[in-house]
Amino acid sequence: MSTKLLLNDVNIYYGDFHAVQNVDMDIPAQAVTAFIGPSGCGKSTVLRTLNRMHEVIPNASVKGEILLDGHNIYDSKVDPVAVRNTVGMVFQKANPFPTMSIAENVVAGLTLQGEKDKKKLAEITEQSLRGANLWDEVKDRLDKPGGGLSGGQQQRLCIARAIAVRPEVLLMDEPCSALDPISTLAVEDLIHELKEDYTIVIVTHNMQQAARVSDKTAFFSLEATGKPG
Template sequence: MAQRIDVKDLNVYYSAFKAVEGVSMSVDPRTVTAFIGPSGCGKSTFLRTLNRMHEVIPGGRVEGSVQLNGRDLYGKDVDPVAVRRTVGMVFQRPNPFPTMSIFDNVAAGMRLNGEKNKKVLQERVEKSLRGANLWNEVKDRLAKPGAGLSGGQQQRLCIARAIAVQPQVLLMDEPCSALDPISTMAIEDLINELKTEFTIVIVTHNMQQAARVSDRTAFFNLAATGKPGKLIEINDTDKIFSNPAEKATEDYISGRFG
């Protein structure tokens, strides 16, 4: 199920403003890649290009290539909605649909894709909630509102919703920034479990989190405010944190700036 991502010479624009410049990288299947860097350096913007989510902002466009197992996600015949089914996303703040039950939150994407079979829906909802390590906590209240769960549970519900449509890649944009340490640990444990099935890319401002959960780490930076963000280096996480190739990476990780 998990697929490889290959990005080559990617520039990201919002109208005339170049937000990200010249990014090339590959992400292997069944790995976790973390994006780190100071605020405003383009890491979340770049993350959103991996499932064309940046296009929902007026003027959002790219130059360059993003391929999933060799298929160009920006090809003329490619439907952005189909891309977002293949490359799922979990956002910074938990965003369960407030008027929907826990069950309906998880089933929403499947129903949108045309699935009507009750047995299939029930089986996939249970599998997804188990996959998000939430089933035992909610199995007796599936008809209750998803918005009634705690913050950490809501984030795991959103992860269950994302994996229910069986994507091949899971993008996470600072998924723990609004959570307490115990909920953060639960999400990190979950990421380690999910990488056996999915290719995972996570944006985080938490250095320790990047070190704990990722196999590879990419450091982004920008020369000055208003300049485009750039990928400074990407390497195995152990190497980035112990012996980075670039001084800017070392300065950021050691807290000298950012």
């Protein structure tokens, strides 16, 4: 497998607190890499550094290199917005925009970028919902609020929204933690399908889930001092 993301001596801080220390890791392209470990060990913190979401937290900082296709995403010349377009994020709790319809939710990122071609937006809506295995369930109610879907459907809607902007990498922060077993299985099956087109990094507390969905697993530990490492 070729390497999509490479972390070289990455150290992550919240102000003066050294939250995550000395991470060296390669993340293969078009595969699923799982981050697993105890609560508070830095899994989600590392995940957020991969699309520069960590730095939106006041006084947060990152040292070291994170290379995306060989280019350091923390280089001063790199636009963080461009990084986030290339590296999408799906959060722990499904977060469809409550005032938007299902269709509007899917293409929210594109409309924010200024896309106004209704035909193109409609095509991308269908493609993305099909990619998230949701099209057949919602195709007759695209004008209904996204918040009216079930929890599992909302999470797949958020995945459709993430892939609508055509990222190369998908980050998933415990995407199944709030879902029932049937919805969890649907999302896990979707992850298997998506890795044909995307590099996926998933944070999970569940060892069994990591075994089911991942091609590679990174284990995070706590140091004896209790500080994340």
